[in-house]
Amino acid sequence: MNAVPRLRARALEAAFLGVRTYHRLRPTTPAGRGGRPVFRVAPGTIALTIDDGPDPRWTPAVLDLLAAHGVPATFFLIGDRVAEHPALARRIADAGHEIGNHSMRHPMPFAALPSGLINAEIGQAQRRITDATGTAPRLFRAPSGGWSANVLAATADAGLTPVDWTVNSSDWKEPGVGRVTRALARSGSGHVLLCHDGGGDRSQTVAALSVVIPRLLRRGLRFVAVPAHPAAGRET
Structure with a gap:
């Protein structure tokens, strides 16, 4: 991707996540089938989620x-990137990590798509990831957290659990290792952390995680994959 389209994509994602941040300060429950997206796990545990790969x-x-560090994570994969790197997708699965569906092409704003396209994005990615890894994803994360009644309904129709996040590292902005580290270090019991391994230079993410993972382990937090049926871990 050349510089101009990449900057435009970042600007769009920044604007969209800014709206999400505003609404996160005023928690609401999205309407529609599928329930509220999961963004907490069991007390005493913490879930690291990695989006936009494989890279x-x-x-x-x-x-x-x-x-x-012997830490499990949940990787939300993009179907097109799995098609380009199927062996890498298999490596993630073979390492024992949970794999989630993150749409076929990561279109934004995802919630603004017609229902048919939302279903197609989820369904195509589901098939592509299953073919590459031999395991069907059980979780779905909307691109940039673009939830709506239609997105939740499509997620439920696909038999998937919707997963959001509690702590946003904002690593996709490449704000510097220090800022990513500080954002993740504020994580606590039950939190779901958002990081990325695709879509750009993720050296800052890797550097920050190398500091934060042992720090959180020393605090007694146990890393877990996001469970496929986490009714007990949902925010109430």
Whole structure:
């Protein structure tokens, strides 16, 4: 991707996530089938989620780091990128990490798509990821957290659990290792952390996680994958 389209994509995502931040200060429950997206896990645990891969440079670095600390994570994969790197998608699954569906092409704003396109994005990615890994995803995260009644209904129709996040590292903005580290270090019991291994230079993410993971482990938090049926872990 050349510089101008990449900057436009970042500007769009920044604007969209800004709206999400405003609404997160005033918590609401999205209407529609499928229930409220999960953004908490069980007390005493913490869930690291990784979006936008697989990426041939950064996904292996993240996997090596997780393996070094014996930490499981949940990878939300984009179907098109799985098609480009199926062996890497299999490596994630073979390492024992949970794999989620993150749409086929990551269109934004996702919630503004017609219902038919939302269903197609989820369904195509589901097939692509299943073919590559041998395991059907059980979780779905909307691109940039673009939830709506239609998105939740499509998620439910696909038999998937919707997953949001509690702590946004904002690593996709490449704000510097220090800022990413500080954002993640504020995580606590039950939180779901958002990071990325695709879509750009993720060296800051890898560097920050190398500091934050051992720090959170020393605090007694236990890393878990997001469960496929986390009724007990949902925010109430």
